[in-house]
Amino acid sequence: MTRPLLNQRLSGFGTTIFAEMSELAAATGAINLGQGFPDTDGPAEVREAVVRALRDGRGNQYPPAAGVPELRTAVSAHQEHWYGLSYDPDGEVLVTAGATEGIAAALLALLEPGDEVITLEPYYDSYAAGIAMSGATRVTVPLRPDGQRFTLDLAELRAAVTPRTRLLLLNTPHNPSGTVLTRGELAEIAELACEHDLLVISDEVYEHLVFDGDHLPIASFPGMRERTLTVGSAGKTFSFTGWKIGWVTGAEPLVRAVRTAKQYLTYVSGGPFQYALAEALRLPDSYFTGFRDDMRAKRELLCAGLRDAGFGVFVPQGTYFVTADIRPLVAAGVELPSNGPDFCRALPVSHGVVAIPSAVFYDDKEAGAPFIRFAFCKRPEVLAETADRLRAPAQSRRVGDGSSSDPEL
Known part of the structure; x- marks a missing residue:
């Protein structure tokens, strides 16, 4: 066929980054802070x-x-x-x-x-x-x-x-x-x-x-x-x-x-x-305020962990996502790529953590290149483990081994 199968309006829209990074989390046993879903059920x-x-x-x-x-x-x-x-x-x-x-x-x-x-x-x-x-x-x-x-x-x-x-x-x-x-x-x-x-x-x-x-x-x-x-x-x-x-x-x-x-x-x-x-x-109303307060505590936990690991941190006023700047890490000599997409693809292998490169949310890819997004709608112990992994020296995780200290991470 000479005509492309995909409608031209959707050319450039391939598999979403969320599916790609979740598959990488499963393949490496990494903690998945990429896709924004809680790891506990609601009421x-x-x-x-x-x-x-x-x-x-x-x-x-x-x-x-x-x-x-x-x-x-x-x-x-x-x-x-x-x-x-x-x-x-x-x-x-x-x-x-x-x-x-x-x-x-x-x-x-x-x-x-x-x-x-x-x-x-x-x-x-x-x-x-x-x-x-x-x-x-x-x-x-x-x-x-x-x-x-x-x-x-x-x-x-x-x-x-x-x-x-x-x-x-x-x-x-x-x-x-x-x-x-x-x-x-x-x-x-x-x-x-x-x-x-x-x-x-x-x-x-x-x-x-x-x-x-x-x-x-x-x-x-x-x-x-x-x-x-x-x-x-x-x-x-x-x-x-x-x-x-x-x-x-x-x-x-x-x-x-x-x-x-x-x-x-x-x-x-x-x-x-x-x-x-x-x-x-x-x-x-106590349910809604309690839900907010619980997420606020998780925000503080992850933001502190990211700062300790050397990231620049933009403290979110709302949602359950935090944007981190990878440039301070790169400037400090961390052996990871200097742009967000490559950084996020390397991070599950080097540190066992999955994030989303913010560049996928930009038309101006250069503007989004230094930033990555983490979800903090996870259990506190998962966020604490994330911080520990990010602070630790890089290690090599074999793709496909599915290793993880917690099968629910």
Whole structure:
């Protein structure tokens, strides 16, 4: 065949870095701090709620296309309780197969070829693929390292808007940088969106993992409710990433558009899980604050270990990821590659730890080259072992031996 099999819009999108690095972790017996999933399950009562739904025959057949009413009502109540945002569960809430599908369906529904989408760089890798599949053009505005965090230059954001700009794709708390946009930054972004009549997709899956400051949905700012789709996720909040249940909230015309696209993707999914998560969203506030405090302690543990090992550390304000700078290690003479992708491929063999090179989240590969991302949503003993391994001299791990001091690492 002379014509490539893969749609040209997806040329350049191969196997995700997460699959590659997880396979390398398995092959070397390395601790996997690459892919962002917890190594413990969420609340026992929520797991039991799934079992109860299965036994009671709730969700074993196709659920309603928009999601089961119980979950849509719980999502609506959650938004009202935490943020004072009121959404009609019958027309302004849509349940999706995880946040990734919600974002993809929104991009496919709202964009035309020739439209431009502005997103912050670095960006979660599925954003690029979703924008490409829609036929729109991705425009990135960098978050630049500044002290111990990454910051947004609002003048650069404003300069990126053109007559072709249709949509802003935001992510706060931000993966992978850990940045949490401030009230002032969000207010100016909201003014920009209103001034240029832009739509906004706001990825807020880490809403309950803000350690410094507060989570402020951009939909709560003046003029933004009618132009914003907010995306949430049960996987990140309740540590059930395998259930793949997310949701989209917004004004009815926006949600209706997303539903039109979504019905031809998965149509529906996870019926019994939806009933269980309706109960999860009604857990007392102490669950959410305790979840945040536990992750904050893990953040401190890993950041301290990375500093002790010689990395530069950007302390995340939110999410469960920390970005590390490899340049101090390289300058100190550590015998590892000086760019992030090669460094991450060597680290499982030399030190038994897997991270993700931040360059995969950048269009400007040079800007992302010095940085790598670690996930700290792991047991404290795993994070302590990680720190010990990173501080130790390099060793050679034979690929394929699967050696590990703990089979669950």
